[in-house]
Amino acid sequence: MIDEFAKDNLHGRLRRDRKALLWKLDGLSEYDARRPLTATGTNLLGLVKHMAAVEARYFGEVFGRPSPEPLLRWQDHDGSDLWVTENETRERIIESYRRTWGHSDATIDELALDAPGHVPWWPEPYSATNLFAVLVHVLGEINRHAGHADILRESVDGRTGLRPEHEMPIDEEARAAYCAKIELAAGSAASVKE
Numbered sequence: 001m002i003d004e005f006a007k008d009n010l011h012g013r014l015r016r017d018r019k020a021l022l023w024k025l026d027g028l029s030e031y032d033a034r035r036p037l038t039a040t041g042t043n044l045l046g047l048v049k050h051m052a053a054v055e056a057r058y059f060g061e062v063f064g065r066p067s068p069e070p071l072l073r074w075q076d077h078d079g080s081d082l083w084v085t086e087n088e089t090r091e092r093i094i095e096s097y098r099r100t101w102g103h104s105d106a107t108i109d110e111l112a113l114d115a116p117g118h119v120p121w122w123p124e125p126y127s128a129t130n131l132f133a134v135l136v137h138v139l140g141e142i143n144r145h146a147g148h149a150d151i152l153r154e155s156v157d158g159r160t161g162l163r164p165e166h167e168m169p170i171d172e173e174a175r176a177a178y179c180a181k182i183e184l185a186a187g188s189a190a191s192v193k194e
Contacts, residue, residue: 003113010135011108017142018101020162021048022094024149028156034084037152044152045093046083047145052097053081054141058134059104062117069099108135 024044025033033045052069060067084093113132120127154160158175161167 006132007108007113007135010132010139011105014104014108014135014139014142015101017139017146018051018097021051021142021146021149022097023163024146024153025090025094026164027159028153030090032156033090036083037155041083042148042152043083044149044156045090046081047149047152048097049084049088049093050081051142051145052093052100055097055104055138056100058119058138059107062119062129062134063107063111063115063131065103065107067100067103069096069103107131 025048028044034043036043056067056069059065084090108131111131113130113135115131117129117131117134118127119129119134122129150160158170158172159167
């Protein structure tokens, strides 16, 4: 009973967070979806590409269920899974991610939480794992990257929120006043500490 509740809850959160990550691309130009927005090159479409590879591997090869989707390059030393070349279309990346969801969802639906898996890129003794641990791990990954996407999107055009229905109209004056208050507090704290 608790296993099904836990599995349904974790799976529901994964589905929610996938949609949130994709929503961060809505309305962006090709340039803004792809351009590096941090010193390390982090970009919105690259985060989606990375999560497609993460899910394909964790819910595929870890459980002996290889993804029918061609696997994107993943965690190469050059970071190629975290950015999108000019020849990779946004549509291709998004559709690949959505098809990967189908394969991941089938793995989650068909296996019990204690179903054994093996993560060859994890060190021993952690490489022997189960669906529960992988679900928790992938949720951590997507939450981390959805958080990155929140900040990146806010830096592009100020849009924030988990989903479109949670988005509030941008009040530039109120935001400026709020940031000024935080800046004042930070400056005051710094002068007291130094």
